[in-house]
Amino acid sequence: MEVQMLRDTIRQSVREVLREEREERLSLFLALIPIVSDKDIHKIEAKFPTPSKYAPEEFTDMTDWIKS
Template sequence: METQDLKELIRDTIRTVLREERLTLWLALLPRVSNREMKAIETEFGKPTDYQTEEALDMTDWVRNGD
C-alpha cells in the first residue's frame, strides 16, 4: 500500500470511529421520557405528523454548515 492510501485509510477510520463515539455520547445524554410524560407532551403540543409542512423550517443545512 502506498503512503497516501494508508493516510486516507487512517483518516477514514478515525472519522468513522469519531462518528460512532459522537452518536454514543448523544444517545447517553439524551433525556429519557416516560410514557406518561410523552402523552402529556403530545397532548399539549400534538404529534409531529399533526403539523403542516409549511409550518416547519428545514434547519439541516444550518446545523451542518453553521450558516
C-alpha cells in the first residue's frame, strides 16, 4: 500500500514539474515574438502575397524530403 502511494506521489510530482516547464517554455516563446503593428502587417502582405496568388511551379514538393 505504501509503495503504491509513494509511486502515485512521485508520478504526480513529475507531472506537475513537466507542466510547469511546458508553461515556462511557452511564456518564453511568447515573450520572444516581436510585436507587429498593423502598418507592418500590411507591408508584409503587400510584399508576400497569399499562396493562391503564386504559380504552382513556384512551389517545391517537399514530401519526400520530410519522409526521409
